Amino acid sequence: MSAAIDNLPPLREVIARHELAARKSLGQNFLLDLNLTRKIARAAMPWMGPAVVEIGPGPGGLTRALLLEGAPRVIAIERDERCLAALSELAAAAEGRLKLHPGDAMETDIAELTPPPWQIVANLPYNIATPLILGWLKRVECFTRITVLVQKEVAERLAAAPGSKSYGRLSVAAQWRCRARMLFDIGPKAFVPPPKVTSTLVELEPREKPLAEADPAKLEKITAAAFNQRRKMLRAALKPLWPDSDAKLTLAGIDPTRRAETLSIEEFCALARLL
Known part of the structure; x- marks a missing residue:
């Protein structure tokens, strides 16, 4: 053949x-x-x-x-x-x-x-x-x-x-x-x-299962907001999603002054679960 x-x-x-x-x-x-x-x-x-x-x-x-x-x-x-x-x-x-x-x-x-x-x-x-x-x-x-x-x-x-x-x-x-x-x-x-x-x-x-639990649409929404303004701190980048972004980030155990490129995928999933 x-x-x-x-x-x-x-x-x-x-x-x-x-x-x-x-x-x-x-x-x-x-x-x-x-x-x-x-x-x-x-x-x-x-x-x-x-x-x-x-x-x-x-x-x-x-x-x-x-x-x-x-x-x-x-x-x-x-x-x-x-x-x-x-x-x-x-x-x-x-x-x-x-x-x-x-x-x-x-x-x-x-x-x-x-x-x-x-x-x-x-x-x-x-x-x-x-x-x-x-x-x-x-x-x-x-x-x-x-x-x-x-x-x-x-x-x-x-x-x-x-x-x-x-x-x-x-x-x-x-x-x-x-x-x-x-x-x-x-x-x-x-x-x-x-x-x-x-x-x-x-x-x-x-993978046999995702790295962490998250709804795909919500994860996409979080990453879009975070990386669309990647030079800004997360507290500012996520304001369109959460007016109280500082409180949400703190609840997820994430410093609001961090930038998107420093977050692990698991941390993005944690934020998606809060949406």
């Missing part, structure tokens, strides 16, 4: 034959080096659940790697109709292990494609990476693992610890429900066309 995939034409030839010039409007930066795509696939192992879901496969570089590294079944969601012919050739070589879904990942319910649990592995388009991840975090109990290549700045925000300049709303949302880990960087020259920034492979592994 791998032999049929190995015998496919090189990706650069596929791109030229199908005239697949990357489109900036779709956030496309193709990763063609099979050594790198196989490194990503191996980092995502072991394979868990009925299928691996890939977002934005483009000409199929990472898709090939997932299949070559033994992913039992890959579901590839691609909105660019130009890429579907190239991906169909790969699907034929994969002999039933690759299912193509034409459509926008932002509007696709994975549950309609395959039952949970899901494993995501993808080189995410920069322009939709954060909203996609935030959407997945809201139903993280349906996932086994999320391994995605994103802009390094986004990876740093996902994995940031309290007290760092990257720590913010995305850090709290991700780490409340997942263990976030940055795996390795890939420089701009590896992509076609080269982006202006470095990319980082990041892993989100769902």
Whole structure:
């Protein structure tokens, strides 16, 4: 089965034959080096659940790697109709292990494609990476693992610890429900066309239960208020939520003069429980 995939034409030839010039409007930066795509696939192992879901496969570089590294079944969601012919050739070589879904990942319910649990592995388009991840975090109990290549700045925000300049709303949302880990960087020259920034492979592994008890909507409301004015003391940043913010913070055991980036996720949860 791998032999049929190995015998496919090189990706650069596929791109030229199908005239697949990357489109900036779709956030496309193709990763063609099979050594790198196989490194990503191996980092995502072991394979868990009925299928691996890939977002934005483009000409199929990472898709090939997932299949070559033994992913039992890959579901590839691609909105660019130009890429579907190239991906169909790969699907034929994969002999039933690759299912193509034409459509926008932002509007696709994975549950309609395959039952949970899901494993995501993808080189995410920069322009939709954060909203996609935030959407997945809201139903993280349906996932086994999320391994995605994103802009390094986004990876740093996902994995940031309290007290760092990257720590913010995305850090709290991700780490409340997942263990976030940055795996390795890939420089701009590896992509076609080269982006202006470095990319980082990041892993989100769902926790068995959240770090602390909190209602998701209330936690989001607290972190939004706190980080929207991150340079201000919490007593001022949380005034729109609580006119008596000093008393609420004190009740939660938090010094009102602290700033948002110093709070642990557990402390944010304590404030969410007071809403």
